[in-house]
Amino acid sequence: xxxLPLLIDxxxxxxxxxxxxxxxxxxxxxxxxxxxxxxxxxxxxxFTDHLYTALVQAGIHTFxxxxxxxxxxxxxxxxxxxxxxxxxxxxxxxxxxxxxxxCLNELVEILKxxxxxxxxxxxxxxxxxxxxxxxxxxGSFAEAFVKHEERFEEKLVxxxxxxxxxxxxxxxxxxxxxxxxxxxFSLRFTCTHLWSQYTLHFSMTNNKILN
Amino acid sequence: xxxIYLVLSSSRHEAEFIKEIIKDVLNKLDPKYLxxxxxxxGMDRLAHNIFDFLSTATDDVRIVGIHxxxxxxxxxxxxxxxxxxxxxxxxxxxxxxxxxxxxxLNGLVPLxxxxxxxxxxxxAANINCDDRGKVLIKERLxxxxxxxxxxxxxxxxxxxxxxxxxxxxxxxxRVIITTRDSSVLLKADQTYQIKELKQDESLQLFSWHxxxxxxPAEDYIELSKDVVDYCGGLPLALEVMGACxxxxxxxxxxSVIDKLRRIPNxxxxxxxxxxxxxxxxxxxxxxxxxxxxxxIDRKKEYVAKVLGxxxxxxxxxxxxxxxxxxxxxxxxxxxxxxxxxxxxxxxVVRESSPKEPGKRTRIWNQExxxxxxxxxxxxxxxxxxxxxxxxx
Numbered sequence: 001x002x003x004l005p006l007l008i009d010x011x012x013x014x015x016x017x018x019x020x021x022x023x024x025x026x027x028x029x030x031x032x033x034x035x036x037x038x039x040x041x042x043x044x045x046x047f048t049d050h051l052y053t054a055l056v057q058a059g060i061h062t063f064x065x066x067x068x069x070x071x072x073x074x075x076x077x078x079x080x081x082x083x084x085x086x087x088x089x090x091x092x093x094x095x096x097x098x099x100x101x102x103c104l105n106e107l108v109e110i111l112k113x114x115x116x117x118x119x120x121x122x123x124x125x126x127x128x129x130x131x132x133x134x135x136x137x138x139g140s141f142a143e144a145f146v147k148h149e150e151r152f153e154e155k156l157v158x159x160x161x162x163x164x165x166x167x168x169x170x171x172x173x174x175x176x177x178x179x180x181x182x183x184x185f186s187l188r189f190t191c192t193h194l195w196s197q198y199t200l201h202f203s204m205t206n207n208k209i210l211n
Numbered sequence: 212x213x214x215i216y217l218v219l220s221s222s223r224h225e226a227e228f229i230k231e232i233i234k235d236v237l238n239k240l241d242p243k244y245l246x247x248x249x250x251x252x253g254m255d256r257l258a259h260n261i262f263d264f265l266s267t268a269t270d271d272v273r274i275v276g277i278h279x280x281x282x283x284x285x286x287x288x289x290x291x292x293x294x295x296x297x298x299x300x301x302x303x304x305x306x307x308x309x310x311x312x313x314x315x316l317n318g319l320v321p322l323x324x325x326x327x328x329x330x331x332x333x334x335a336a337n338i339n340c341d342d343r344g345k346v347l348i349k350e351r352l353x354x355x356x357x358x359x360x361x362x363x364x365x366x367x368x369x370x371x372x373x374x375x376x377x378x379x380x381x382x383x384x385r386v387i388i389t390t391r392d393s394s395v396l397l398k399a400d401q402t403y404q405i406k407e408l409k410q411d412e413s414l415q416l417f418s419w420h421x422x423x424x425x426x427p428a429e430d431y432i433e434l435s436k437d438v439v440d441y442c443g444g445l446p447l448a449l450e451v452m453g454a455c456x457x458x459x460x461x462x463x464x465x466s467v468i469d470k471l472r473r474i475p476n477x478x479x480x481x482x483x484x485x486x487x488x489x490x491x492x493x494x495x496x497x498x499x500x501x502x503x504x505x506x507i508d509r510k511k512e513y514v515a516k517v518l519g520x521x522x523x524x525x526x527x528x529x530x531x532x533x534x535x536x537x538x539x540x541x542x543x544x545x546x547x548x549x550x551x552x553x554x555x556x557x558x559v560v561r562e563s564s565p566k567e568p569g570k571r572t573r574i575w576n577q578e579x580x581x582x583x584x585x586x587x588x589x590x591x592x593x594x595x596x597x598x599x600x601x602x603x
Contacts, residue, residue, distance in 0.1 A: 178228045
């Protein structure tokens with residue numbers, strides 16, 4: 001007789017634990033496949049828009065922040081959640097990426113997710129920018145950091161630099177590789193059509209950069 | 212003229228660029244995760260520990276071994292951890308039922324092929340023997356950071372053919388081995404033994420399958436406790452018995468418990484057999500036996516087609532019943548079965564004529580088939596039945 005309430009108790013406790021067993025929990029409903037990080041001023045209406053459309057067309061559930069309003073210091077909750085729950089983060093590095101502290105904060109957060117145990121994939125895209133400029137903060141990134149160093153705490157700036165170095169080292173896609181391939185292609189095109197077909201194929205298969 | 216051309220070429224190469232990115236993203240998103248039951252009980256802590264150990268970023272190759280008795284949940288835990296980890300690697304591969312597959316002639320070769328194909332994502336070169344496979348794996352995978360699960364390894368040579376040395380896989384790679392025999396785990400950095408479920412956990416799992424609730428209704432508590440006692444904390448037995456009793460009334464439960472009582476504690480197969488015996492009708496039992504002997508890891512459509520041709524009606528309902536009883540699983544269109552259930556089914560066939568394979572209704576291994584054909588003792592109809600099923 002005494003066993004009965006005890007049993008029910010056990011079952012009740014386990015019932016609470018069972019509603020959402022951690023091990024079998026998959027990603028939250030409605031979580032994104034891809035999170036897009038980009039500098040709105042640079043690419044919102046051009047490249048990122050084309051990329052977004054193509055991703056959605058391919059059936060890939062993609063998040064891009066439509067909000068053009070300036071943000072506060074903290075990343076808004078819905079953005080943070082989207083970053084954390086996405087399987088892949090695509091970071092579109094353009095010339096102005098580093099001049100936005102929101103972009104840099106976002107990047108720090110993205111890399112945190114990558115290094116966390118969920119093992120998110122980060123795919124950098126170098127849009128008219130050299131990966132080494134991202135890695136070492138040269139070129140337009142250097143200018144941006146001169147300003148950052150005047151305005152922001154040293155600790156924060158260091159964190160941003162570290163993030164750019166890490167992201168610049170990841171294997172990703174470089175538009176310039178592709179563009180060079182096509183310049184080559186157009187030159188050859190005037191010579192023979194056949195040969196151009198070959199170079200087209202060649203440039204397409206060799207455009208993936210592996211850092 | 213020149214400027215127009217440049218604009219065209221720039222937007223064109225951007226479009227091609229995007230196309231390539233999409234291809235890459237689709238490839239990375241390709242669902243690699245495996246089916247795990249919705250209701251797992253008592254596995255969280257262990258899965259978490261293994262995950263913790265394997266997910267720490269280090270440059271060495273880490274090997275984890277999971278051992279325990281059949282039906283205790285080794286493969287399930289390996290799948291849970293695999294699902295959590297698989298996206299963080301350059302390539303991943305889950306090699307199931309290694310022991311069963313390698314029993315076939317040259318049986319290690321298909322496993323080596325799968326390992327190469329899953330990770331390199333292209334057709335592997337032709338492998339004619341496992342020594343060639345070893346060289347290929349070593350050469351092609353040693354720079355790749357991979358996650359590999361070797362499921363149900365029984366002997367060292369099976370492991371040697373797939374991962375002879377740690378250096379076969381690139382820095383940061385992770386390996387999980389599941390086995391009944393902890394002696395194949397000598398090279399593992401950590402080993403974990405899975406223990407039987409505690410009584411409250413057992414009751415919870417059983418209730419879910421029998422009553423679709425996390426606790427038994429009051430008038431079923433004592434009966435549930437009886438069943439749970441006889442299942443000995445073994446998740447597979449709890450699930451199968453639960454599914455077998457689901458929908459039965461108290462008298463039905465009592466008669467099953469009566470049968471359970473007569474089966475010795477260690478005889479898990481005997482306990483699972485009760486669920487087979489409880490299948491209504493010969494056709495349903497035949498469908499189960501056919502799957503156990505011939506159709507594990509086959510496409511459901513294919514299985515349905517062959518079973519349909521055999522029994523003369525649409526076997527969908529039968530397949531659904533077997534699935535409800537937890538005797539088969541269907542995931543992503545494939546029919547699978549736990550190896551203990553498979554062995555139970557094959558034992559049912561074997562014991563119809565233990566000494567003479569020619570008199571059995573089904574012949575599933577090469578040795579027996581050869582024996583039968585050599586002796587010519589078999590009735591034509593028997594051969595016909597087995598062979599038809601194999602070549603369909």
